[in-house]
Amino acid sequence: MSPVLQRRRLVADQDPEARLGRLLGPAFTSYRGRFREAEAGHRPAAPLHLDVDVTTACNFRCLMCPAGRTGHFFPGFTRGLFLDRAVYRRALAEGAAFGLPSLRLGLTGEPLLVEDIHQWVAEAKSAGVLDISLITNGSLLTPERSRTLMEAGLTRLMVSVDAAGPDTYARVRPGGLWETLQENLAGFLAVRRKAGSELPLLRLSFVEMEINLAERDQFRELFTPLADYLSFQRYHNIMGLSETDLAPAADSGAAGPGGFCAEPFTRLALQVDGGLFPCCSDFGRLAPLGRFPEISLAEVWASPAALRLTEAEAAGRPPCRQCLSGAVGALTD
Numbered sequence: 001m002s003p004v005l006q007r008r009r010l011v012a013d014q015d016p017e018a019r020l021g022r023l024l025g026p027a028f029t030s031y032r033g034r035f036r037e038a039e040a041g042h043r044p045a046a047p048l049h050l051d052v053d054v055t056t057a058c059n060f061r062c063l064m065c066p067a068g069r070t071g072h073f074f075p076g077f078t079r080g081l082f083l084d085r086a087v088y089r090r091a092l093a094e095g096a097a098f099g100l101p102s103l104r105l106g107l108t109g110e111p112l113l114v115e116d117i118h119q120w121v122a123e124a125k126s127a128g129v130l131d132i133s134l135i136t137n138g139s140l141l142t143p144e145r146s147r148t149l150m151e152a153g154l155t156r157l158m159v160s161v162d163a164a165g166p167d168t169y170a171r172v173r174p175g176g177l178w179e180t181l182q183e184n185l186a187g188f189l190a191v192r193r194k195a196g197s198e199l200p201l202l203r204l205s206f207v208e209m210e211i212n213l214a215e216r217d218q219f220r221e222l223f224t225p226l227a228d229y230l231s232f233q234r235y236h237n238i239m240g241l242s243e244t245d246l247a248p249a250a251d252s253g254a255a256g257p258g259g260f261c262a263e264p265f266t267r268l269a270l271q272v273d274g275g276l277f278p279c280c281s282d283f284g285r286l287a288p289l290g291r292f293p294e295i296s297l298a299e300v301w302a303s304p305a306a307l308r309l310t311e312a313e314a315a316g317r318p319p320c321r322q323c324l325s326g327a328v329g330a331l332t333d
Helices: 017-024 026-039 085-098 117-126 143-152 166-172 178-195 213-223 282-286 297-301 304-314
Strands: 049-052 102-105 131-136 156-160 201-208 229-234 267-270 275-277
Touching: 017 026, 049 085, 085 117, 085 297, 102 117, 117 131, 117 143, 143 178, 156 178, 166 178, 178 201, 201 213, 213 229, 267 297, 275 282, 297 304
Parallel strands: 049 102, 049 267, 102 131, 131 156, 156 201, 201 229
Antiparallel strands: 267 275
């Protein structure tokens, strides 16, 4: 599920923003307008989005994940770490002070392993966050979990699938069962339908690799009737793995390495140990900005390190190009 594998920009089959604007009102539309301006390189006074790594634990061993079958992970990080709830609440309080509009639960691990994750959603909603999303492999998405997440105020449910059938799914996502995923997606839709709600929107994603590219059209055909929108993302082999199955899909049409990265202009990522980073990629850890709550979200956003990063990006010389070109650079250079 790790977003390090999904570094390229999403390509949505259906644009969810107009729908969310209708459901959430002018405040959401205004926020998305500011987000687009930030993506174009106009740095806002405060972050518009916070990614929260609630846990490094996961019940899958996905072949393309740094914490999965490859055995690769970052120094000081192990499986089974969970974010301190007090740290999360402190981040929400600070976000409320500058009007944080968007938050996502889940980065490294599986957030549904946090039994009361719906309460984390509810606390974000109480703090005034407009757009609250959660990314999951879907294996623990029982109807009861779906109901509690919906009632808590979740805006978007993002389920990583990456296959269109049981054989490929078993190869890409060891630990998961195709039948369980199908049952859980059907259960979620039934819960939402029974409640008469359109939220949370359901996004299903497909990371294109040689192992699954032949199922891309089948994935679209199978899931278009179920999902509110689909996303197709190109696997970017930033770990330098040599397995043939992990080769990026050459004909996916995705942009290659390099180019402008908007993430330092839009967001911060909070890791389980309090580390703050400028993007949602796992390799964002190569560009540390500080440790929370030793430094506040507002302070780190305005810090010299963060400003140098966006200035260098705007000039076409980003110092954290590991996930784009493979060349590691120091943020302090």
